[in-house]
Amino acid sequence: MTITDNDSKFNLNIATDVVLILDEGSAPRTIDIVREGTIQTKTVEFDVTYDTAQSDDFSITPSSPVTFPPSSSSQPITITINDDDDVEGHESFTLTLRDPKGDDCPNGNRGEDYKLHIKIKDNDGVVNWENTACTAMESDGQCEVCLTRTGDLTDSQTVLISAESNSALIGSDFTDIREIRFAAGAARVCVQVQITPDSIVESTETFTLVITAGQGIDIGSQDTTTVTIIDDDGRVGWEQTSYVFSESAGGSATVHITHSGNSGVAVSVTSSSGRVRPAATSGEDFTPVSISFTIPQQTTRYPLQLQIVNDGVDEPDESFVLTLSAIDSASVTQAETTIIITDDDRTPTSPPPPPPRRGRLILGHQKQRKRLR
Structure with a gap:
């Protein structure tokens, strides 16, 4: 069986x-x-x-x-x-x-x-820009942007990015980024967008970064961030190449600095004599100048007060020079101006003697002739 x-x-x-x-x-x-x-x-x-x-x-x-x-x-x-x-x-x-x-x-x-x-x-994580905007000065050279993600953070993930030029140009104004990578376990990642400084005075410019794709992650509603580049390539210069003030002007002598650009500009002004003839003497003919200050944003004409010394001495007209320097990235269009001090301390002259009295002399001659006869 x-x-x-x-x-x-x-x-x-x-x-x-x-x-x-x-x-x-x-x-x-x-x-x-x-x-x-x-x-x-x-x-x-x-x-x-x-x-x-x-x-x-x-x-x-x-x-x-x-x-x-x-x-x-x-x-x-x-x-x-x-x-x-x-x-x-x-x-x-x-x-x-x-x-x-x-x-x-x-x-x-x-x-x-x-x-x-x-x-x-789970593949339902979401990636978003942390902020909708980023603003930087051109001279900063970079602007930080950050991504956040939700869902499973166990693995690393790569997010693809594209840059859209608004008024800023890729390559000349900034360097675009193509991807941003989350490390394993990271819910937030930040990168520096490189901004290209130049010496061109221009208006404020912008560009937009767009999340285009995510590796195993969904794109959230905040998929764009706009980067604003504020130009700080201002220009400064003396409004005139020379100024003329009378010695009696005292503290009412005012010169002006012109300013263009989108930001404030830090400058310094110093005085010097001996470079022009006849030279004014620092401390005797004018109060020496050595100052630093900031010309505020939107100020196109900045006044600077000078102190002219009225010494009461009859002397020729004298001069000194003011030199303007930019401390930051602004360019200087007119670096020097000459200050001419006209003297108004002239010594009064004595009046000339009166002319001789001719009529009396003639009468005297006539009397002398009569005696001789």
């Missing part, structure tokens, strides 16, 4: 103690249930244990039980991870093979690989 063994040993065709990681929205994954032993028709069931995943996060086809036709040694099951819009982090569930009696494939029916742990990797 021949006794036919109708026992089967079932396994999942995977590596031992494996955790299968499936991305949310990825293509369905097929896994084979394999059996050893009988070639008769046989069924096997599987149970699903919900760890953190929910029933609407995935589906398995066919549903339990799975039937093995005669001579079949494997039957596939397909796991489909549903793609949703919820930021929920990683989730997991466990698939366990069971025999029709409800036990874990007992009496030798259980193989070594009868359980499968499945981890769903």
Whole structure:
């Protein structure tokens, strides 16, 4: 008599103690249930244990039980991870093979690989610009922009960026950036956009950075940030090449500095004598000048008061020079101006003597002639 063994040993065709990681929205994954032993028709069931995943996060086809036709040694099951819009982090569930009696494939029916742990990797993170705008002076040379992300932070992620010129030009006014990378575990990343300083006086310029794509991450509503470059290439210079003041002007002697540009300009002014003739003497003919100050933004004509000394001495007209220097990046169009002091201390002259009285002399001559006769 021949006794036919109708026992089967079932396994999942995977590596031992494996955790299968499936991305949310990825293509369905097929896994084979394999059996050893009988070639008769046989069924096997599987149970699903919900760890953190929910029933609407995935589906398995066919549903339990799975039937093995005669001579079949494997039957596939397909796991489909549903793609949703919820930021929920990683989730997991466990698939366990069971025999029709409800036990874990007992009496030798259980193989070594009868359980499968499945981890769903959430792809519903969102990336946004942290701020909608960034403003920098041209001379700063850079402007910091930052991205933030939500969702699963376990892995590194790369976000693609494109730059759109508004009035600032790529290459001449700034260097564009093509991508920004989040390090593993990082929810925020900042980069420096390089701004190109020049010496051209120009208006305020802008450009826009746009998030165009994310690796396994969605683009949020704040997908653009605008960078504003404030030009600080101002120009300053003396309004006139020379000024003339009388010595009696005293403290009412005013000279002017012209200013153009979009920002305030720090300058210094110093006085010197001896370079022009006749030279005014510092401290005796005028109060020496050595000052630094800032011409405010939007001020196109800046007044500077000078102190002329009225010494009461009759002397020739005298001169001294004021030199203007820019402390920051502004250019100087007229660096020097000459101050001419006209003397008004003239010494009064004595009036000329009166002319001789000619009539009396003639009368005297007539009397002398009469005596001689």
